[in-house]
Amino acid sequence: xxxSCKNMKILGIETTxxxxxxxxxxxxxxxxxxxxxxxxxxxRGMITLIDEALREAGISKDELTHIAASVGPGSxxxxxxxxxxxxxxxxxxxxxxxxxxxxxxxxKGALDRAISAGALYVVPVINARRHQTYAGVYEAVxxxxxxxxxxxxxxxxxxxxxxxxxxxxxxxxxxxKGSVVYFTGDGIDAYGDIIQGAMAEESYVFADEAVRYQxxxxxxxxxxxKAAAGKTITYNELMPEYMRLAEAEQRLKAGTLSERIRxxxxx
Amino acid sequence: xxxxxxxxxxxxxSCDETAASVVADGRFVMSxxxxxxxDIHTAYGGVVPEIASRKHLERINDxxxxxxxxxxxxxxxxxxxxxxxxxxxxxxxxxxxxAAKAMAYACDIPLVGVNHMHGHIAAxxxxxxDLEPPFMALIVSGGHTEIVNVPEYNKCEKLGGTRxxxxxxxxxxxxRVIGLGYPGGPKIDRAAKxxxxxxxAFKRVYLEHGSxxxxxxxxxxxxxxxxxxxxxxxxxINVNNVAASFQExxxxxxxxxxxxxxxxxxxxxxxxxxxxxxxxxxxxxxxxKAGARDIDVLxxxxxxxxxxxxMIASAAFYAYRAGAEPDLELDAVPGLEx
Numbered sequence: 001x002x003x004s005c006k007n008m009k010i011l012g013i014e015t016t017x018x019x020x021x022x023x024x025x026x027x028x029x030x031x032x033x034x035x036x037x038x039x040x041x042x043x044r045g046m047i048t049l050i051d052e053a054l055r056e057a058g059i060s061k062d063e064l065t066h067i068a069a070s071v072g073p074g075s076x077x078x079x080x081x082x083x084x085x086x087x088x089x090x091x092x093x094x095x096x097x098x099x100x101x102x103x104x105x106x107x108k109g110a111l112d113r114a115i116s117a118g119a120l121y122v123v124p125v126i127n128a129r130r131h132q133t134y135a136g137v138y139e140a141v142x143x144x145x146x147x148x149x150x151x152x153x154x155x156x157x158x159x160x161x162x163x164x165x166x167x168x169x170x171x172x173x174x175x176x177k178g179s180v181v182y183f184t185g186d187g188i189d190a191y192g193d194i195i196q197g198a199m200a201e202e203s204y205v206f207a208d209e210a211v212r213y214q215x216x217x218x219x220x221x222x223x224x225x226k227a228a229a230g231k232t233i234t235y236n237e238l239m240p241e242y243m244r245l246a247e248a249e250q251r252l253k254a255g256t257l258s259e260r261i262r263x264x265x266x267x
Numbered sequence: 268x269x270x271x272x273x274x275x276x277x278x279x280x281s282c283d284e285t286a287a288s289v290v291a292d293g294r295f296v297m298s299x300x301x302x303x304x305x306d307i308h309t310a311y312g313g314v315v316p317e318i319a320s321r322k323h324l325e326r327i328n329d330x331x332x333x334x335x336x337x338x339x340x341x342x343x344x345x346x347x348x349x350x351x352x353x354x355x356x357x358x359x360x361x362x363x364x365x366a367a368k369a370m371a372y373a374c375d376i377p378l379v380g381v382n383h384m385h386g387h388i389a390a391x392x393x394x395x396x397d398l399e400p401p402f403m404a405l406i407v408s409g410g411h412t413e414i415v416n417v418p419e420y421n422k423c424e425k426l427g428g429t430r431x432x433x434x435x436x437x438x439x440x441x442x443r444v445i446g447l448g449y450p451g452g453p454k455i456d457r458a459a460k461x462x463x464x465x466x467x468a469f470k471r472v473y474l475e476h477g478s479x480x481x482x483x484x485x486x487x488x489x490x491x492x493x494x495x496x497x498x499x500x501x502x503x504i505n506v507n508n509v510a511a512s513f514q515e516x517x518x519x520x521x522x523x524x525x526x527x528x529x530x531x532x533x534x535x536x537x538x539x540x541x542x543x544x545x546x547x548x549x550x551x552x553x554x555x556k557a558g559a560r561d562i563d564v565l566x567x568x569x570x571x572x573x574x575x576x577x578m579i580a581s582a583a584f585y586a587y588r589a590g591a592e593p594d595l596e597l598d599a600v601p602g603l604e605x
Contacts, residue, residue, distance in 0.1 A: 043361050044598045047372045061373060076317070077358060080324050081365045088369035091328050092342055235328055246317035252310060 008227055009059055010066040011050065011089070012220030015042040015082035016074025016102045017126070017186060017213045022049040024057040024064075025220035032056035033217050042081040050085075053216075061093065066232060068098035068223030070105055070214060072241035073134035073157075074126055079240045087235040096232035098223040101241065102126070102214055103136040106185055107151045109218030110207055114140045114182035115149060117205045121179075122151055123169065125187025128159060131194075133187050134243050135160050137169065140182070159243055162191045166198040173203055180205055184212055269344045275587075276334065276345045276370075277580025278327075280363030281355025281383045282409070283314045285326040288576035289338035289345070293584030294396050296577045298337030299570065302326045305450065312449055313439070320358035327366045334576065342374045349583020352380035353603025354410070360599035368595055377593035381582045382603055383574075384411065385421055387540035389585065390578035394567040402565075403534040405525040407549065408541030409435035409452075412481045412521065414528045415605065417538070420585040425605045426528055427479025434517055435543050437483040441490050441513050445506050455510045456546050462511030467493060469516035479528050486516055518549040526556045539566040542573055 008027040014020065020042045023033040034052035036045050054061055069086035072079040090097045106124035114122045119140050126134040137155035155168065169181055183195060184207035195204065206212075226232070251257040268274065272291040279286040285302040304322045308314045335341060350367035353360060364380070371378035388404045404415040404423070412429040432440070435452055442451025447458060469489055472482050490513050497504050529537050537557055543549065544566055554564045571578060587593075 043365060044596050046365070047368050047595045050372070076320070077361065080320060080358070081361060084324055084327065084362050084365040085369045087324075087328050088331075088366045089373045091332065092370050092373035240321075240324065242321075246315060246321065248311050248315040248318060257311065 008065050008224065009057070009063050010068055010098070010220055010223045010227055011053070011064050012068040012100070012216045012223050013046065013050065013082050013086055014070040014105070014214050014216040014219050015046065015078040016070050016072055017078065019213055020045055020049055021216035022046070022053040023216035023220040024053045024059065025224050026057070029221070029224065031217050031220055033215070035215065040078070042078050046081060046085055064093060064095055066096055066098055066223065066227050068100050068219055069238060070102045070216070070219045071099045071239065072102050073128070073243040074102050074214065076242060079242065083238060083240050087238050090235040090238070097235050097238040098226050098232055099238055100219045100222045100226070101157060103134065103157045105218040105222055106214055107136060107138040108222060109215060110182060110184040110211070111140060111149055111151050112146070113207065113211065115142050117180060117182055119180045119182035119205060120176055121154070121169070121172070121181045123181055123183050125165070125183055125185045125191070127186045127190035131162050133160050133162050133165060133191070134158070135165050135187065162187070162194050163198070166195060170198065183207065186213060188212060268346055269340055273346050273584070274340060274344055275347045275349055275580040275584045276331070277576035277578070277583060278331065278348065278350040278363045278367045279383070279386070279574050279576045279579045280323045280327065280359050281351045281353070282359060282574060283308055283319050284574040285323050285330050286574060286576040287331045287334035288580055289334055289340060290393065290577050290580035290584065293581050293588070294392055296393055297340070298334045299575055299577045300330050300334045300337060301573065301575055302330050309449055312443065314356070316356045316358050319356060320362060323359055323362035327362055331366065331370070342370070342376070345374070345376050347583060347587050348376050348378045349381045349579050349586070350378065350597070351383045351386060351579050352597055353600035354383055355601060357599055357601040360601060364597055364599050368597060372595060377587065378595065378597065379583050379587050379591045379593060380597045381579045381586065382605065384413070384605055385423060385582045386578040388415070388417060388423065388538065389582035390540055390567040390571040390575070391538045391565055392581050393577055394571055395565050398538070398565060401534060402536040402538045403525065403529040403532060404538045404540060405521070405544070406541045407434050407521060407539070407543035409433060409439070411541060414479050414525060416528070416532055416534070421582065421589060423605045427481065427524065429481040429483065431482050431484035432487060434481070434483060434521065437487045437517060438543070440487055444491060444494060445504070445509050447506065447510070452543055452546060455514050456548065458507045458510035459514045459548060462505065462507030462509070464511040464515035466505070466508040467512035469512050471516055471520050473520060479524050481520065481524070483517060486513070514548055518546065518552050521549060522553040522556050525553060526560060526562065529557065529562050530560060535561070536563045536565060539564065540572065545569040545572040
């Protein structure tokens, strides 16, 4: 499949979590990455990371053929920095964009480790505060050919209350006694205790902290497959996936925006 | 460069306007694209930061593209990019900064960060092509009421500012209460033209003797108390009279202090800037008071008073000429001082 796509050089960027990163992947699947060790340094550090990844790959920015961004869910601010950077580079270099779901990238990035741990499901969980999460559930499909292993979505990527997500997982696991759920993402940091309390012992594994968070390498790998399949878009079509309306918008729709604000006072 | 002229692209996203502009030689506006979100935020009675950030992201690239197209130039003609990096809403600022950095990197163009307030002052260089520092600047907008001495390009010495509400904020609050709605500034300006500015005796707050600071919260409270008291007495409220009297109390103090500052620093020119600088009564009154003391008043046309990319381009041009270092690690600084 990949042989049909000559000379691809795709830049992938990831800014939706705590640590930013940029990766360049070529048509052979080789990946060159630069990762930030500073928390929430996306705006300041992103161009430097991109430049480092390009240097690692030994190519100039004019050789890029596509630019991919992790579009969310995650930190709204982080998403916006990554998407704006990708849109603008795409616009200026005249190359197409690729949108990558953050949760899908996390699931696929964790797949090998999940399979090694004997997991049936890979569950990326992003902390959305107050018991909320952004999460998805993927089935880890094992084959003897590692190239053909895949993470197949079995539950919609969306906002879940952590308790609801775990309830759903428990029901599913009842049918497959003895198998394991592999959790990854900063949801572990926030809700580890709740997960521990809700899941049967030895029915789950937490990703090690070193590999728990979003990274551009996974984004670049998905982008390569999407580019090969022709799933590219223009910069104007590259949109954030917030998974949540702005709070004021929620209230306006629910009719609970303060009357005082909505209507001028009549005197 | 195009036709021997140095081209600066200015980008501005500090509040609710997504704007970009190409300016030649720091002085000549070749294009000025402003995409306002005001219709969206009106439903909420004011700017909602999260929504502003989302809209900036959706619009910034086309705004930049249109600014270059309107000017008849392409990215390779641009010599410098300037972007507002503060003060403003952090989520809004970072869209402009991220886009500016990505463009600067992709096209190998130097980038300098611009203080939004310096931009407002620089709007006057675009309007008055022979204006050069030194002069006294008066900046009045939704978030600012400041008197600033400008001894040279991009050098600003703040002499006084508001201790509580900015003038524009006070306008917005009173406008809301008398049913004029948001944005309050232009609506009060319009209503005031039909009213009697001497009908209600609102106080003029000058603070200590010689102070160049402002305070509008007491005046705002006085206006609210007046409305309550009239309502309780069952008297009908004349909205135009309230608007005119309130506005007069605000702009008279501003005009007096600006003239006082110019005299104190022996400046022969007062340069106005910011959204509220397009208030017609403030313009008239300051001209009258300054004129009596032989001080000239300069003001940009209303389109350059609102947030725009051209003023950012001009300020960037002079900062770069003065040796500002290009910076691809630029960060947004929401509370940036003068």
